[in-house]
Structures are given as structure tokens and as C-alpha cells.
Amino acid sequence: MAERIEHTGSYYAATANAAPDRAPLTESIDADVCVIGAGFTGLSTALHLAEAGFKVVVLEAARIGFGASGRNGGQLVNSYSRDLDVIERHYGHDMAKMLGSMAFEGADIIRQRIAQYQIDCDYKPGGLFVAFNKRQMHELTEQKALWARYGNDEMSLLDQGSLGDYLKSDRYIGGLLDQRGGHIHPLNLALGEAAAIESHGGQIFEDSKVIRIDRGEKPVVHTDQGQVTANYIMVAGNAYLGNLVPELAAKSMPCGTQIVTTEVLGEAKARELIPQLQCVEDCNYKLDYYRITGDFRLLYGGGVTYGGGDPRSIENFLRPHLESTFPQLKGVKFDYAWGGDFLLTMSRLPQFGRIGDNIYYAQGYSGHGVTTTHLAGKLIAEALRGQAERFDAFSALKHFPFPGGRLLRAPYTAVGALYYGLRDKLGL
Structure with a gap:
């Protein structure tokens, strides 16, 4: 047998809920x-399929939640990596209206799953x-109005003074509070969903x-060691799919992001940073994101490595970011540091589609995967039950390969990121 692949050395893996090891597939099944x-x-x-009575088999190369799903920042960020105004500009009003009607559904699905299956994931x-800066504050004002048009009326603009009630950092001039957002322990959510699948008779094989x-x-x-004969296949490998389905690799690119987690701060000290414990992300192109964990640590992430992988030292890379945000934590001990890959598309919109009549796929969430993945699963289940209108709206989005092909896509994209990073620094 191949050597067992364990989770990366993350805070999430270290604090995961107890879960059984799932055996590898060793037979031929239907x-x-x-x-x-x-x-x-x-x-x-x-x-979604198991709840609807389908016989479902899940094959995982490593562990449940091994990739981005078990390594991410744990933030429930609504909408998509390219927002609804960009979709309307490039794809028209009707497409924006259809995708806008689903822009806040993914987070609602997660909350429903947590409640229905009593998943302990620090929600x-x-x-x-x-x-x-003022440019970013103007963009947040427009975002609030845009999201309100599509049904999210649970947002509040915050000036610098009122932001202080939520965040103790002097770096920002204001913000936008989205009460329909939130944060979770993502690996524990994945483990809870796996148990729910099995409660409905679904089978999951690791390794x-x-x-x-x-x-x-x-x-x-x-x-x-085995095989599955099925009526339909759902390809959900994302940045860890490799070249199993070559046509899916041509129009996407793995990208790395990194996270550190401090020692336990205690509730009092944690609330001196983020008093009401919301998660936070800034408005830069290469943004930082952070939050307080369930056991009152600061979890802080940021950066992008195009083509995947990590910098030489994740701690050295992220410490200046964290200490600029919270100077009061200068020299704080990091207990965990890890990285992982997400899948980027040229348009920054997710790729949904079919290959032939019976192979479905969804991938390329471009940094907005926690919520959109949960929406994707629901739409695929709808499509397999004969209600494909919502899935087909996503599959109609056009996707193009990165300039330079697979060899040059990472350096070309990095050059573009440098430009936008410079704009962020200059406040343009």
C-alpha cells in the first residue's frame, strides 16, 4: 500500500474533532x-445527493479536507471573487441577476448544515x-449598495470612530460590517459534513x-486498489486534481496562500484586538485576513504565491503584516504556520460544467471557496435531479487560458499582481 498522507501541520489539524479513519477502496463497486x-x-x-436518496461514493486521495477546504482562513465571505458589478459589466444584466440571486446562499447553506447536523466547528x-484609504472606502460604499440590490440588507458602513468598536487597529480609515458573513473551523466543518454523508448511507474512502x-x-x-462504476462522476479535486482531467488544467492555476496562528491569548486579550470576534479582511488586491479562533488565538493569513507553494519562511513573511496590524502583539509566539493551494481562474469566477453527458465539475473559486463550494454542491445535485437552470448559469460563463500557457502563466500573473500591489500602496 502507498504511504498514508497526513494533514499539513496546521492549527486545524491539531485541533480537529475526533473522526474515524476511512479505509481505502479495495474492491469494485457501483x-x-x-x-x-x-x-x-x-x-x-x-x-445533497445522499439526502436525495442517491447512492454516493466519495474517493479522497489523502484525508477529508486535506486541501484548501481544511487549510483556509475559515471565513464565510459572500458573493464571488469578482463581484456582481463586474459580472453585469462583462456578462449582462440577466446573468448578474441570476448569479446575484445565489450570491449569499453558500453561507446560508453552511449555517443550515451546522444547525441540522449539530456540527461543532466554532461558528x-x-x-x-x-x-x-478613501478609494477603498468608496468601494465599500458601492459594495454595500450593490449587495443591497441583490438582497443583503444586513450590512453597515463604519467610519474610523465606529470601526474602533469592532477592531483595535489604527491601520484603517473605516470598514463595512456584513452580518451575513462569519467564520468557522473549516476542517471540523468538513469532518461534520462527512459524517452527515455517511449517516445517509454514502461511502467515503480515504487514501x-x-x-x-x-x-x-x-x-x-x-x-x-479498486474501481467505481457510476452513472455520473463529479470531479472536485480543485488545486489538487493534477492532470487527471487535462481539459480542466488548461484554464486554471494553483496559487498558494499562507497562515499563522499565535499562542493562546485568552479571551480578554483577544477581545482587545477584535472585541466582538468578527472575522476581518482588508481591501488590498493581495489582501490580509484574520480572526480569533474558538480557543482565543489570533489566526492571520495573507499573500499569494502564483503557481502554488510557500515562501521559504511563512513566519518571517507574515509576522510584519500581523505586527503592523496589531503592534501590541509584537514578538508574539506563533504555534502554527502552514500554507496550501487554492485554484485561480483568469476571470476570477468559478468554473462549472460538464464533460460529455455524465462528468460534472466545479472548481476555480479564486479565493472565495468556503461559501461558493457549498453552493456548487447544491447546484450539481439540482442538475442531476433534472433542475439544471442554476448550474447552467455558471457553466455559461466563458473561461480563457492564462497568457503564456502553463509555463509562463505564473510569472505573467505575478507581474499583474505587482502592479495592483503598487496601486494599493499608493492608495490609487
Whole structure:
């Protein structure tokens, strides 16, 4: 047998709820739907299908939540990585109206899952967007009006004075509070959803990397030790899919992001940083994001490495960011530092679609994966039940390869990021 692949050395892995090890697939079995990947996309899809009575098999190459789903910042950020005004400008009013009607659904699905299955994942409501300058504050004002048009009326603009009630940092001139946002322990959410799938009869196999798909009327998914014959396949590998489905690799690029977590600060000290415990992200192009964990640590993330991977020292990279935000934490001990890859698309919009009649996929959330993955699973389940209008709206979005192909896409994208980073620094 191949060596067991464990979770990265993250805060989430160290504080994960107890969960059984799932055995690898070692036989030939049948399913209505075979899901490749036990991250949020795959788990959401499998749970919606299992609830609807489908026979579902999930194949995971490593552990449940091994990739971005178990490593991310844990923030429930609404809408998409390109907001609804960009969608309307490039794709028209009707497309914006359709996608806008779903822009806040992913976070609602997560809250519903937590309540229905009593998932212990440190959920806290509320998210803050914070502005460094007048341009960013103007953008937040427009964002509030835009999201209100699409049904989110639970937002409040904060000037510098009122922001101080929510965040004890002098870096920002104001912010926007979204009460329909929030934050979670993402790995524990994934583990809770996996248990929910199994409660409905679904099967999950770990250490079961898919090595080949035989396409056809009844596709067959092969691992090293077994195979699944299914009516439908759902491909949900995202940045960790590799070249299993070559046509999905051409129009996306893995990108790394990094996170540190401090020692336990205690509730009193934690509330001296973020008094009401909302999660926070700034408005820069290469943004920082942070929050207080369930055991009162500061979790702080940021940065992008195009093409994937991590800087030489995650701690050295992120410490200046954290200490600029909270000078009162200068020299604080970091207990955990880790990185992971998310999948970026050229448009920054997710890629949904079908290959032939029976292979579905959803990927490329471009940094907005926690909520949109949960929406994706619901839409795929709807499509397999014959209600494909909402899924087809996403699949109609056009996607293009990165300039320079796979060899040059990372440096070309990094050059563009340098430009936007300079704009952020100059406040332009």
C-alpha cells in the first residue's frame, strides 16, 4: 500500500474533532454518483445527493479536507471573487441577476448544515471588510449598495470612530460590517459534513487517489486498489486534481496562500484586538485576513504565491503584516504556520460544467471557496435531479487560458499582481 498522507501541520489539524479513519477502496463497486475529492465541493455535492436518496461514493486521495477546504482562513465571505458589478459589466444584466440571486446562499447553506447536523466547528457570525484609504472606502460604499440590490440588507458602513468598536487597529480609515458573513473551523466543518454523508448511507474512502477515468456511457473511476462504476462522476479535486482531467488544467492555476496562528491569548486579550470576534479582511488586491479562533488565538493569513507553494519562511513573511496590524502583539509566539493551494481562474469566477453527458465539475473559486463550494454542491445535485437552470448559469460563463500557457502563466500573473500591489500602496 502507498504511504498514508497526513494533514499539513496546521492549527486545524491539531485541533480537529475526533473522526474515524476511512479505509481505502479495495474492491469494485457501483454507485449512482462517484465524487472525486473530499473537500467542500465534493462533500457538499455528496451530502445533497445522499439526502436525495442517491447512492454516493466519495474517493479522497489523502484525508477529508486535506486541501484548501481544511487549510483556509475559515471565513464565510459572500458573493464571488469578482463581484456582481463586474459580472453585469462583462456578462449582462440577466446573468448578474441570476448569479446575484445565489450570491449569499453558500453561507446560508453552511449555517443550515451546522444547525441540522449539530456540527461543532466554532461558528461565529459577522465579517468585516476594512479600508486603508478613501478609494477603498468608496468601494465599500458601492459594495454595500450593490449587495443591497441583490438582497443583503444586513450590512453597515463604519467610519474610523465606529470601526474602533469592532477592531483595535489604527491601520484603517473605516470598514463595512456584513452580518451575513462569519467564520468557522473549516476542517471540523468538513469532518461534520462527512459524517452527515455517511449517516445517509454514502461511502467515503480515504487514501484512494484516482489514477484513471474510463469515460463512456457508464464511466469507471480507477484507484490503485479498486474501481467505481457510476452513472455520473463529479470531479472536485480543485488545486489538487493534477492532470487527471487535462481539459480542466488548461484554464486554471494553483496559487498558494499562507497562515499563522499565535499562542493562546485568552479571551480578554483577544477581545482587545477584535472585541466582538468578527472575522476581518482588508481591501488590498493581495489582501490580509484574520480572526480569533474558538480557543482565543489570533489566526492571520495573507499573500499569494502564483503557481502554488510557500515562501521559504511563512513566519518571517507574515509576522510584519500581523505586527503592523496589531503592534501590541509584537514578538508574539506563533504555534502554527502552514500554507496550501487554492485554484485561480483568469476571470476570477468559478468554473462549472460538464464533460460529455455524465462528468460534472466545479472548481476555480479564486479565493472565495468556503461559501461558493457549498453552493456548487447544491447546484450539481439540482442538475442531476433534472433542475439544471442554476448550474447552467455558471457553466455559461466563458473561461480563457492564462497568457503564456502553463509555463509562463505564473510569472505573467505575478507581474499583474505587482502592479495592483503598487496601486494599493499608493492608495490609487
